[in-house]
Amino acid sequence: MVNSYSTAIVETKEITSDRYCKLTLKAPAASVKGLPGQFVMLYLPSEYGPMLPRPFSIYATDREKGLISLLFEIRGRGTELVAGFDEGSGIKLLGPLGSCFPEPPPGALLLAGGLGVAPLAFLARRAKTPVTVLYAVQKADNLAFQPEELTRPGLILHLASEDGSIGYEGTALDLLAMHLEQASALYSCGPRKMLSKAASMAAKAGIECFLSLEERMACGIGACLGCVTETVQGYKRVCSDGPVFAAGEVVFNGKA
Amino acid sequence: MEKPDLKVNLGGIALESPILAASGPFGYGHQYRELNDFSQLGAIIVKGVSSEPWAGNPAPRLAETASGLLNSIGLQNPGLKSFLSDDLPPLRDCGTKIIVNIVGRTIEEYAAVASGLDGIDGINGLEVNISCPNLKAGGMAFGTDPEATHKVVSAVRQQTSIPLLVKLSPNVTDITVIALAAEDAGADALSLINTLSGMTIDIESGRPFLGNTFGGLSGPAILPVALKMVWQAAGAVKIPLLGMGGITSASDVVQFLLAGASAVAVGTGIFYNPEIVSGLKEGLVEYMVRKNIYRVEDLTALAHRGGINDEQ
Ligand SMILES: Cc1cc2nc3c(=O)[nH]c(=O)nc-3n(C[C@H](O)[C@H](O)[C@H](O)COP(=O)(O)O)c2cc1C
Ligand code: FES
Numbered sequence: 001m002v003n004s005y006s007t008a009i010v011e012t013k014e015i016t017s018d019r020y021c022k023l024t025l026k027a028p029a030a031s032v033k034g035l036p037g038q039f040v041m042l043y044l045p046s047e048y049g050p051m052l053p054r055p056f057s058i059y060a061t062d063r064e065k066g067l068i069s070l071l072f073e074i075r076g077r078g079t080e081l082v083a084g085f086d087e088g089s090g091i092k093l094l095g096p097l098g099s100c101f102p103e104p105p106p107g108a109l110l111l112a113g114g115l116g117v118a119p120l121a122f123l124a125r126r127a128k129t130p131v132t133v134l135y136a137v138q139k140a141d142n143l144a145f146q147p148e149e150l151t152r153p154g155l156i157l158h159l160a161s162e163d164g165s166i167g168y169e170g171t172a173l174d175l176l177a178m179h180l181e182q183a184s185a186l187y188s189c190g191p192r193k194m195l196s197k198a199a200s201m202a203a204k205a206g207i208e209c210f211l212s213l214e215e216r217m218a219c220g221i222g223a224c225l226g227c228v229t230e231t232v233q234g235y236k237r238v239c240s241d242g243p244v245f246a247a248g249e250v251v252f253n254g255k256a
Numbered sequence: 257m258e259k260p261d262l263k264v265n266l267g268g269i270a271l272e273s274p275i276l277a278a279s280g281p282f283g284y285g286h287q288y289r290e291l292n293d294f295s296q297l298g299a300i301i302v303k304g305v306s307s308e309p310w311a312g313n314p315a316p317r318l319a320e321t322a323s324g325l326l327n328s329i330g331l332q333n334p335g336l337k338s339f340l341s342d343d344l345p346p347l348r349d350c351g352t353k354i355i356v357n358i359v360g361r362t363i364e365e366y367a368a369v370a371s372g373l374d375g376i377d378g379i380n381g382l383e384v385n386i387s388c389p390n391l392k393a394g395g396m397a398f399g400t401d402p403e404a405t406h407k408v409v410s411a412v413r414q415q416t417s418i419p420l421l422v423k424l425s426p427n428v429t430d431i432t433v434i435a436l437a438a439e440d441a442g443a444d445a446l447s448l449i450n451t452l453s454g455m456t457i458d459i460e461s462g463r464p465f466l467g468n469t470f471g472g473l474s475g476p477a478i479l480p481v482a483l484k485m486v487w488q489a490a491g492a493v494k495i496p497l498l499g500m501g502g503i504t505s506a507s508d509v510v511q512f513l514l515a516g517a518s519a520v521a522v523g524t525g526i527f528y529n530p531e532i533v534s535g536l537k538e539g540l541v542e543y544m545v546r547k548n549i550y551r552v553e554d555l556t557a558l559a560h561r562g563g564i565n566d567e568q
Contacts, residue, residue, distance in 0.1 A: 005530055005531060049323030050323065050476060052320050053527065215318075216318040216320075217318070218318055218325060218327075218524075218527045219287065219527055219530075223281065223287040223288060224280065224281050224283060224318075225329050225332050228315050229315055230314070235312055235315070240287075
């Protein structure tokens with residue numbers, strides 16, 4: 001696949017609760033080609049010295065208008081810089097990159113912990129079958145988008161918060177335990193600890209499970225071997241062998 | 257003025273341009289070829305190859321630092337056999353010279369890769385990475401000891417007549433001692449610098465961030481250190497130098513040439529700008545035209561000889 005490196009134009013920028021940023025970019029090639037689970041690298045010009053590009057999962061696309069949206073938490077210099085771009089300004093973008101989620105079977109569960117929701121929301125919107133999204137946050141304020149944003153026929157959304165301020169009171173894994181029995185497959189993205197436990201719960205339930213992993217990246221295209229994760233077949237690159245892996249492949253804390 | 261002449265001879269390798277791709281960041285070249293015209297490069301130095309496959313270090317392997325990058329890839333590579341069957345063939349028509357970076361944990365391992373690469377079609381040079389830990393000397397890098405350096409380079413030299421670059425580690429007290437040892441052992445040129453040893457700590461977990469604890473620092477943060485070492489080596493040895501460390505612009509390229517390098521390599525810079533290759537060359541040509549310098553060879557070590565005489 002030929003990677004496309006081009007200038008994307010910031011179409012709209014929404015910063016919610018000082019913490020999350022939804023950035024919509026005019027990037028026709030990435031918009032047409034981008035699939036759920038894939039990401040783009042954004043390049044950050046900085047007067048204080050160059051910085052590595054940052055990977056962002058695709059949150060939504062509008063193929064007709066040639067737009068892609070990214071949804072991220074403002075945390076650290078890289079995301080602060082990206083959130084600082086004004087509407088109308090240009091930003092260098094490489095992508096879409098990486099592997100995508102397979103088409104979910106009817107009745108699949110999409111389990112999102114925190115910002116892991118971005119690629120799963122994209123998957124839930126694009127999927128052709130009924131799916132259930134389980135989205136867990138610490139408290140209501142931490143929702144990265146309004147639940148109304150994630151609707152389509154056949155899509156069910158269940159929320160949970162650790163303090164009970166919205167949805168079910170509990171963690172992502174509590175929510176998963178409640179819904180696992182009826183599930184046909186599990187797709188998940190979020191903190192590594194959560195993924196590890198979710199993967200073993202899916203294995204016990206005997207259902208297929210796909211995980212989207214995160215790692216620090218430099219090239220984003222499989223050249224530098226910097227972003228590896230341990231798998232049953234040795235180290236694999238999160239950027240180009242992943243970020244979506246079959247859960248059975250991934251080795252968590254030295255254990256498959 | 258005629259079009260500037262960018263040709264240089266790097267220890268017997270005739271290069272069309274003095275700007276090369278440094279070993280590592282470009283991998284085996286396949287991914288970045290789509291984004292860059294490799295014929296603009298003097299050569300691509302491919303990622304370290306060992307006689308047997310190396311698994312590399314545990315994750316995480318990357319951490320960004322102020323204007324720099326710490327990496328602890330651990331020289332993960334598929335080994336000589338797989339390099340020759342899978343990685344080298346598609347690279348042969350990439351439009352530039354190919355230099356293979358070689359690594360080992362014992363002198364025998366270095367010699368084995370060198371002999372396996374000797375006489376292979378399409379390989380224009382070898383670059384011996386002597387920053388690897390020497391298993392028999394308790395893991396101390398070969399390149400931090402002049403005797404170990406001499407032994408490795410001599411052993412590789414015996415295996416091949418391909419032009420030999422020796423890639424120096426900056427983690428030494430006096431770079432000229434190692435440079436002289438490598439020259440004496442038969443190196444045709446020297447590459448410098450490799451990454452500077454460093455670390456970073458995650459204050460949330462309270463533990464070292466990198467899976468391997470230590471990593472190698474690269475990027476603009478190390479440029480002044482690299483430049484000084486090139487300057488020092490240029491004053492010590494007669495063989496040509498390939499300068500690198502933090503290059504992201506044409507003015508960085510020029511600085512290395514003025515300090516004594518015959519050619520330069522860009523590594524981490526490709527991460528900041530995946531199309532960096534052609535811009536560097538254009539910028540160099542622009543500078544030469546502006547300064548009325550026709551041959552890039554004439555720039556080499558000019559800073560040692562009183563600098564540029566604009567009136568000439
Ligand atoms: C991700 C990465 C991988 C590297 N791998 C190798 C390698 O396999 N062999 C080697 O001799 N040097 C390796 N290096 C060192 C570079 O070739 C270069 O000497 C160093 O990074 C300084 O140049 P730079 O600042 O332009 O990157 C690597 C550097 C990086 C950042
Ligand atoms: S970031 Fe370079 S291989 Fe993945």
